[in-house]
Amino acid sequence: xxxxxxxxxxxxxxxxxxxxxxxxxxPVVKEAxxxxxxxxxxxxFTCSGSSDFLQGQPFAFxxxxxxxxxxxxxxxxxxxxxxxxxxxxSWVKIQTGEVESxxxxxxxxxSPGDLAEVLALQLDPYCVTQLWPDADSVAGIxxxxxxxxxxxxxxDLAEIAVRSLxxxxxxxxxVAKGDFDAAKLLSEPYRTSPLRDHDCPTNxxxxxxxxxxxxxxxxxxxxxxxxxxxxxxxxxxxxLGVRDLTRAPSAEIAAGKARVxxxxxxxxxxxxxxxxxxxxxxxxxxxGDGVRVNPSGGxxxxxxxxxxxxxxxxxxxQRIASGDGDRAVALATAGHCLQQNxxxxxxxx
Amino acid sequence: xxxxxxxxxIVTPVxxxxxxxxxxxATLFLRGLARKKIIGARSGPGQxxxxxxRGADPRTSELAAEAVEVKDTGTVVTYSIIRVPSENIKFELxxxxxxxxxxxxxxxxxxxxxxxxxxxxRIGMRVRAKxxxxxxxxxxxxxxxxxxxxxxxxxxxxxxxxxx
Numbered sequence: 001x002x003x004x005x006x007x008x009x010x011x012x013x014x015x016x017x018x019x020x021x022x023x024x025x026x027p028v029v030k031e032a033x034x035x036x037x038x039x040x041x042x043x044x045f046t047c048s049g050s051s052d053f054l055q056g057q058p059f060a061f062x063x064x065x066x067x068x069x070x071x072x073x074x075x076x077x078x079x080x081x082x083x084x085x086x087x088x089x090s091w092v093k094i095q096t097g098e099v100e101s102x103x104x105x106x107x108x109x110x111s112p113g114d115l116a117e118v119l120a121l122q123l124d125p126y127c128v129t130q131l132w133p134d135a136d137s138v139a140g141i142x143x144x145x146x147x148x149x150x151x152x153x154x155x156d157l158a159e160i161a162v163r164s165l166x167x168x169x170x171x172x173x174x175v176a177k178g179d180f181d182a183a184k185l186l187s188e189p190y191r192t193s194p195l196r197d198h199d200c201p202t203n204x205x206x207x208x209x210x211x212x213x214x215x216x217x218x219x220x221x222x223x224x225x226x227x228x229x230x231x232x233x234x235x236x237x238x239x240l241g242v243r244d245l246t247r248a249p250s251a252e253i254a255a256g257k258a259r260v261x262x263x264x265x266x267x268x269x270x271x272x273x274x275x276x277x278x279x280x281x282x283x284x285x286x287x288g289d290g291v292r293v294n295p296s297g298g299x300x301x302x303x304x305x306x307x308x309x310x311x312x313x314x315x316x317x318q319r320i321a322s323g324d325g326d327r328a329v330a331l332a333t334a335g336h337c338l339q340q341n342x343x344x345x346x347x348x349x
Numbered sequence: 350x351x352x353x354x355x356x357x358x359i360v361t362p363v364x365x366x367x368x369x370x371x372x373x374x375a376t377l378f379l380r381g382l383a384r385k386k387i388i389g390a391r392s393g394p395g396q397x398x399x400x401x402x403r404g405a406d407p408r409t410s411e412l413a414a415e416a417v418e419v420k421d422t423g424t425v426v427t428y429s430i431i432r433v434p435s436e437n438i439k440f441e442l443x444x445x446x447x448x449x450x451x452x453x454x455x456x457x458x459x460x461x462x463x464x465x466x467x468x469x470x471r472i473g474m475r476v477r478a479k480x481x482x483x484x485x486x487x488x489x490x491x492x493x494x495x496x497x498x499x500x501x502x503x504x505x506x507x508x509x510x511x512x513x
Contacts, residue, residue, distance in 0.1 A: 020372025022404035026412055040410075056367035066403055069410040112367040121363065130361045 004094050004228045005218025006321075006346070007101075007211040008035035009314035013173050013304045016111040017205035021050075021060055025107050025207040026067035033069075033103070036211035037221050040069045043211065044099035046076045047090045049083035049106040050306050053118050068105060075099070082106060082271075083208050083310030084233075084332030084342045090212060091231055100214045107207035108306035115203055115305075122335055124239055135336065136200050138240065140192030142337045143276040146246040147194055150279065154194050157275040158182040161198040161300065164275075168297025171315075176202035176301040201273035201303035208307040210314055225349045226320045229327075230258030233342035238335060251284035251331060251341035258329075258343040260285055266325035267292040269312035271299045271332045280338060281331060295319065309333065313344050320348040374402035377416045379488040385480055387419050389454055397455030401490075419453035421478035421493075424504045426450045426457050426512045428470050440495075445470045449496055450512050457512060460490075464497040472513060473503035 010031040017024055033040050046068060052060045061078050070076065079085045083106025090102035116134030123129045123138075147153065162182050168174035185198045212218075218225050234250035234257075236243050243249075255261070268291055272278035278293060278300075287293070294300075296315040299308040309332025316328040327347045334340040371379055374390050378401045381388030390402030392411035399406065399413055406413045428447040440461055447470070448457035462470060463479070476496040486492045506513070 018370055018372070020370065020375065020404050023372050023374070023412070026405055026410065029410070053365075056365060056369070063403060066405040066407040067410055071408045071410075109370070112369060113365055117365060125361060126359065129363075 002095055002097070003215040003218070004091055004212055005215065005221070005225045006228065006317045007037065007213055007218060007221050008032045009208075009210045009317050010035065011173050011206065011208045011307065011311055011314060013175055013204045013206035013302045013307075015175050015202075015204055017109060021055065021064050021107050021109065021207070022067040024205065025064055025105065025209075028207045028209045029068055029103075029105060032209035032211055038101060038211065038213070038217070041072075043101045043103045044075065045090055045093050045102040046070075046074050047086040047093075047102060047104050048078045049081050049086040049104075049310070050078070050108060051080050053113075053121060054305060055109045055112045064107060068103070082306050082308070082332050082334055082342075083210070084271075084313055084344070085334075087210060087212070087310060087313065087344070088231055088233055088342060091228060094212070094214055101212065101217055103209065103211050104310065105207065105209045106307045106310050108304050109205040110203040110303070110305050111205050119336070122238070128240070136192045136195065138336045139200070139274045139277075140195045141240070142245040143194050143199070143274065146276050146280060149246040152276075152279060154186060155182060156279070157194070157199050158185045158196075160275040160278055161185060164294055164297050164300045167295050168301040171296045174297040174301045175204045177297060195274065195276075199275040201300050204302050204304040206304040206307055208304070208310045208314060210310060210317075224321055224323065226317050227347050227349070228344060229347045230260070230345040231343070232257035233340065235340045236338075238339055240337065245337050246280065248280050248284040248338040248341060251281055251338065251343060254341050254343035255285045255329070258345045260329050260343060260345055263327055265291055265327055265329050267295055267316070267319065267328050269294060269296060269298070269316040269328065269330040271309045271312045273299045273303050273308075273333070275300060277333070277338055281333075284341075285329060285331065285343070287329075309342065313346070316346050320346055323348075372404055373414060374404045378402055381418070382490060382492040383486050383488045385483070385486060385492070387421055387451060387458075387478070389417050389419050391415050391417055398453060399456055400451055400454045400458050417453070419451045421451070421480070422499060423449040423451035423454070423458065423476060424509060425462070425470070425472055425474040425476055426509050427472060428462065430467055430470070443467060447476065447496060449476055450509065460493060461495045462497065463495040469498075471503070473506055473509060475499045475501040475503065
């Protein structure tokens with residue numbers, strides 16, 4: 001395996017953006033390229049993650065290239081997934097020896113459409129989508145099963161929300177943040193029981209950019225090198241009835257392949273849009289109660305779809321780069337009820 | 350079950366509604382149309398004027414936020430004769446759609462040509478926008494009904510090479 005290091009990371013998140021995708025993306029690209037120390041034309045490969053269903057505009061992902069620097073022509077690819085999967089493709093590309101560096105970007109505007117309906121299109125088109133179950137309802141089914149199986153309580157979920165919102169206060173990129181009281185949150189009505197508003201993600205519009213490179217380039221960067229020590233992604237069946245919704249076997253397998261348990265984990269950045277999903281993923285990753293999860297506030301506070309998975313990896317990178325921990329695990333999720341999971345282990349030198 | 354007629358198709362209608370946010374650059378353009386003006390944008394003085402503007406200059410990936418008005422006259426840089434119907438287009442078949450290099454712009458602008466026999470449509474032909482009546486102007490490209498010939502002499506192909 002070739003060592004691959006992260007050179008830079010930049011993000012933009014806002015509750016509702018009036019700028020178009022190109023206008024959101026452009027300054028974020030500039031920021032990340034500048035911080036990488038590489039000239040734009042010296043970055044060998046460009047890979048993006050986004051979905052045109054979010055903004056309802058065909059080929060929005062092609063238009064976004066206007067803001068990324070595609071002239072003279074570049075080697076470029078796109079995944080209809082969170083940017084974390086574009087990172088995976090770029091990492092593989094570096095492993096093949098075909099390229100030495102890559103710029104990964106993702107963007108998502110959750111505000112133009114009815115997100116609950118848009119996400120229903122990820123479900124089985126023959127037997128489920130026609131019922132138009134909204135995403136929060138599907139998550140509610142999973143949460144109910146999980147509480148039954150694990151013996152956890154709605155109070156445990158509220159405490160995750162309180163902790164995440166408090167941690168988000170230190171994150172200038174977080175959209176929802178503040179001091180809340182669990183008892184008070186529990187007196188609020190249900191949204192889709194057993195979930196209340198505080199258990200469901202705050203959606204956002206934004207973009208994310210990361211630059212990675214092989215070891216020689218990463219070492220020249222000057223900053224403390226942060227290496228991708230393991231990265232793997234796995235998929236569970238999409239049909240809601242055929243798997244145990246209270247577990248995430250795909251995350252567990254990916255964690256094994258990425259060697260999460262090979263050494264001590266200082267903290268974790270987990271893309272768990274709903275509070276109960278953090279507990280499911282903690283189990284799948286084998287994280288003890290002592291491991292700090294989502295010091296950024298996580299995707300519960302800022303769910304910029306198609307970016308928030310890559311944001312977890314980027315937030316973990318920045319924390320390690322600044323010396324706040326040596327080894328971390330980041331996880332990105334996609335689909336309903338944690339159907340697909342990508343696990344990435346980062347290590348500072 | 351063995352005798353049951355297999356289901357070969359089902360209909361599952363999908364309808365999604367979106368609130369489109371035009372962004373800063375397209376907002377300039379759309380507001381211009383409601384004032385009978387075609388507004389492009391560029392990244393700075395001397396840089397190409399892009400119409401319609403989408404936010405960035407794709408060659409440099411610099412923000413293209415400076416509004417520049419272009420003329421509603423221009424030159425046909427390419428065209429196609431349309432012989433198939435389209436639900437949203439009211440023009441009688443066949444008709445020509447044209448890519449017009451508006452005077453002052455650096456890239457072609459897509460629209461429909463009318464008031465011109467199809468055998469006369471050609472690259473280099475000078476055309477002008479036909480606007481809808483003033484009380485019908487809106488923040489939409491349909492404020493321009495179509496383009497039509499001006500009758501001016503053609504622009505030689507050599508001068509259009511960059512844009513064809």
